[in-house]
Every structure is written in C-alpha cells, then in structure tokens.
Amino acid sequence: MANVSVLGCGGWGIALAILMNNNGHNVTLWSALDSEVEMLLKNRINEKSLPGIVVPEEIKVTEDIKEAVTDKEVIVMAVASAYVRSTANKLKGLVNEGQIIIDVAKGIEDGTLYTMTEVIKDELPMVNAVVLSGPSHAEEVGKGLPTTCVVGAKDRETAVKVQNIFMSDCFRVYTNPDVKGIELGGSLKNVIALAAGIADGLGYGDNTKAALITRGIHEIARLGVAMGCNIATFTGLTGIGDLIVTCASMHSRNRRAGILIGKGASLDEAVKEVQMVVEGVYSAKAALALGEKYNVSLPIIEKVNQVLFDNMSAKEAVIELMLRDKIDEITNQEWGE
Ligand SMILES: NC(=O)c1ccc[n+]([C@@H]2O[C@H](COP(=O)([O-])OP(=O)(O)OC[C@H]3O[C@@H](n4cnc5c(N)ncnc54)[C@H](O)[C@@H]3O)[C@@H](O)[C@H]2O)c1
Incomplete structure (x- = not known):
C-alpha cells in the first residue's frame, strides 16, 4: 500500500482522499487554509465544499506541508487552479527527483498559458507531473457512485502506477499518454x-x-x-x-x-x-x-x-x-x- 498526500481540502481533494483510503493507502490531507484544517479536525466534514461526506479518522489532516509531503509515493495537487503555482512553490526543497505529482486541478494559467502540469514543472523541473481527469463530480465520487477517469503521463509505467492507486469497483481509471x-x-x-x-x-x-x-x-x-x-x-x-x-x-x-x-x-x-x-x-x-x-x-x-x-x-x-x-x-x- 502506498503513502499518499493530497494538497487541498476542497470537495475534490476530500473525495479522492476517501477513495484512496478505501483502497487501503495511507492518506494525508493538507490545506493552506487554517479554517479548513480546523473544520476537518473538529468535525471531519468540509460543510462548504462537500457537505455530508465524513472524512474517516484514518486520514491524517495537517497544516504542515513538510509533514504532508515527506516520503510520499505520490502527491495529489487538488487546490483550485489559481493556487497550483504557489502550492508547487511551497514544495521546493521538499520533493526529490522523479517525485510523482498528480494534478487534478483544471485550468490554464493566465499570462503563461501553461496547463497545470506545465505550471508544476515550471516550479519543480525535477518532478514527474501527471494528470488525472474525467467526468467526475466530487459529490458523486464521495458517495461511491460509479465514475470513470483517465490518468495522463508521459510514460506507461507511471500511468499504470497511478491507475493502480485509484482504481476500485466504483472508480475505473484508464491511461493515456496525451497529457x-x-x-x-x-x-x-x-x-x-x-x-x-x-x-x-x-x-x-x-x-x-x-x-x-x-x-x-x-x-x-x-x-x-x-x-x-x-x-x-x-x-x-x-x-x-x-x-x-x-x-x-x-x-x-x-x-x-x-x-x-x-x-x-x-x-x-x-x-x-x-x-x-x-x-x-x-x-x-x-x-x-x-x-x-x-x-x-x-x-x-x-x-x-x-x-x-x-x-x-x-x-x-x-x-x-x-x-x-x-x-x-x-x-x-x-x-x-
Ligand atoms: N469538485 C469537483 O467535482 C472536481 C472534480 C474534478 C476536478 N476538480 C478540480 O479540482 C480542483 C479543486 O476543486 P474543488 O472542487 O476541490 O475546489 P474547492 O473550491 O472546493 O477547493 C479548492 C481548495 O483550494 C485550496 N485553496 C484555496 N485557497 C488557497 C490558497 N490561497 N492557497 C492554497 N490552497 C488554497 C483549499 O484547500 C480549497 O479547499 C479544481 O481545479 C477543480 O476544477 C474538481
């Protein structure tokens, strides 16, 4: 089982954290927002972003980014797209060559016109940035409703590794090299x-x-x-x-x-x-x-x-x-x- 980290405790970060926890992985959730971390530690629910979905006790919630990302096989970037660059910047000095970072935020950066994996690579050239995307509302994934997604990576080995982490009987994952x-x-x-x-x-x-x-x-x-x-x-x-x-x-x-x-x-x-x-x-x-x-x-x-x-x-x-x-x-x- 893998040690995984999810950066961003919005609806999508939480839904994916629960999915990976259900798959038996050790999951740590991190947020830059103190209010979000406090709410989750207190109630185990993000009432604003994913009401009614309880974050299981086994999932660790922290505001310490170093603790969140150290020795993790994969890091999921689940902040809103406007914060992907600043969050990637916070990882400088904390991640090693080849670290897999899975972007799930959807956006094109204003000005540079970079996609989110390009933004991550711009901040952290040594990492292996991949994408997970598809028709997948957090509200439905959080309830375990059947959903399909695609992992995009430059090499098949990485794509399959990420596919294996997320794949379950209610979350089917395909692979595609067209990141x-x-x-x-x-x-x-x-x-x-x-x-x-x-x-x-x-x-x-x-x-x-x-x-x-x-x-x-x-x-x-x-x-x-x-x-x-x-x-x-x-x-x-x-x-x-x-x-x-x-x-x-x-x-x-x-x-x-x-x-x-x-x-x-x-x-x-x-x-x-x-x-x-x-x-x-x-x-x-x-x-x-x-x-x-x-x-x-x-x-x-x-x-x-x-x-x-x-x-x-x-x-x-x-x-x-x-x-x-x-x-x-x-x-x-x-x-x-
Ligand atoms: N919600 C979905 O169903 C869904 C599904 C697929 C992809 N996505 C994508 O995932 C990303 C996150 O979506 P969401 O629905 O969880 O969004 P959200 O608005 O619920 O949460 C965004 C999260 O970004 C983080 N954030 C906010 N301000 C920040 C800051 N200043 N610095 C660092 N982090 C900050 C917080 O953790 C916040 O919860 C988006 O890009 C979205 O397009 C969402």
Whole structure:
C-alpha cells in the first residue's frame, strides 16, 4: 500500500482522499487554509465544499506541508487552479527527483498559458507531473457512485502506477499518454459550461445545449490538434465526457454561474452567488489567447469572453453565433458531383 498526500481540502481533494483510503493507502490531507484544517479536525466534514461526506479518522489532516509531503509515493495537487503555482512553490526543497505529482486541478494559467502540469514543472523541473481527469463530480465520487477517469503521463509505467492507486469497483481509471490533450479538455470544458449555463438562463432548450456541447468539443479539439494533441483524446472521457457532465449537471459551478449571467446577473454577482472559484472565467481569457497564438477560430469561447468582459448581452452573443459566416460542419471533405 502506498503513502499518499493530497494538497487541498476542497470537495475534490476530500473525495479522492476517501477513495484512496478505501483502497487501503495511507492518506494525508493538507490545506493552506487554517479554517479548513480546523473544520476537518473538529468535525471531519468540509460543510462548504462537500457537505455530508465524513472524512474517516484514518486520514491524517495537517497544516504542515513538510509533514504532508515527506516520503510520499505520490502527491495529489487538488487546490483550485489559481493556487497550483504557489502550492508547487511551497514544495521546493521538499520533493526529490522523479517525485510523482498528480494534478487534478483544471485550468490554464493566465499570462503563461501553461496547463497545470506545465505550471508544476515550471516550479519543480525535477518532478514527474501527471494528470488525472474525467467526468467526475466530487459529490458523486464521495458517495461511491460509479465514475470513470483517465490518468495522463508521459510514460506507461507511471500511468499504470497511478491507475493502480485509484482504481476500485466504483472508480475505473484508464491511461493515456496525451497529457496536454487531457488538460486542455478538462480546462476548456469549463468555458463551454459557462455558455451552456447562459443558454439555460436565457430559457433556451435541449437543442441549444446539444449544439453547444457538439460545437464546443469541435472547438476544443481544433485548438488541441493545432497544439499537437491527439484528436481521439477529445472524443474520450476527458474531452466529450467531461464536457457532457459539466454542461448537464447542477454540480457544475461554471454552469451555475452561467445560468445566473443568462438571467441577467453581472459576472461579479454570479461569482459571488456561486461562492466558489469559477475557473471557467479565468480559462476563458487564456483559451482566447491560445486561439490567437495557434491561429485557431474559437467562436463560442470568443462570445463567452465578450459576455463576461465586454458587456455584450447574452442574447446578442447567441444571435451573433447563429448568424456568423456559413460554413461546412466538417472541413476538408470531398463532395460528389
Ligand atoms: N469538485 C469537483 O467535482 C472536481 C472534480 C474534478 C476536478 N476538480 C478540480 O479540482 C480542483 C479543486 O476543486 P474543488 O472542487 O476541490 O475546489 P474547492 O473550491 O472546493 O477547493 C479548492 C481548495 O483550494 C485550496 N485553496 C484555496 N485557497 C488557497 C490558497 N490561497 N492557497 C492554497 N490552497 C488554497 C483549499 O484547500 C480549497 O479547499 C479544481 O481545479 C477543480 O476544477 C474538481
């Protein structure tokens, strides 16, 4: 059995800690937030992020990062994406060559346009940074409902090691070497989920939702392929799978923020009401910048940016999407006579 550490005691960190504990591993949970550590030590529940799910006594909870990460086979990075860099920075001098760090945070860093494993490698070049992603709401994993995910690593040996740590009768894990494709799908789906929420808030129906999901994955895949990723990754669990769950579920804070915006709330009002980090808001800007960098057209992501940051009304954004230049659904196909 492995000694493992989870950095971040939000909903996802806790759900994964419980999963690994149930698999027989020795788990330590760490948080930078004193309030979170106190709450867990006192009640064994994070009422804000994962209400009703009890953290078993065998899981150690600490605010001492050195204690948390020393002599651990794997470290799971489960803080919100905006804190991945600062948390990785705290690990300097505490981790050795080849340390496996499993990123589960979903985002693209503003400015550098790095994915989260790239941010980790930027701070800690000696580590082996991998990703675990897929359609997996913490609320359901915490209850042991059947869920599937994918571990992305550069080498098969690492991927299989991580697969073995998480795999259980309610959590099936696949492997995939396309780390960047997995990370792009996981972060950009949050932007499309904002659009899906906006459409729900405007009162649009299932046709609109299906269109956003289908054209949304098309957009993400186009960018991913231009960035050297495997197109098949975007048809898998971390691509279309995660996009479907995020656009359809009320567990998605991005979709919930979108619904509020669609009903007329400002971005600030929506984020305040959701009371959690809405990562799609940050990823929206970064996605647009990636589109410009790789010369890929991202019409839905562009409209989400205009609604969020340029005061475009949600209704006008949809009309502009509907009436933009007429194109083929799938490019470069042969036509008959
Ligand atoms: N919740 C899910 O269902 C789920 C599923 C898959 C992936 N994820 C991803 O996992 C990551 C964490 O999600 P979550 O739902 O647990 O988020 P959350 O908002 O519940 O928790 C985020 C955690 O980040 C940490 N944090 C907050 N401020 C910090 C700071 N200043 N410095 C260091 N750490 C800080 C805290 O431990 C906090 O609990 C996100 O990137 C999310 O996209 C979440």
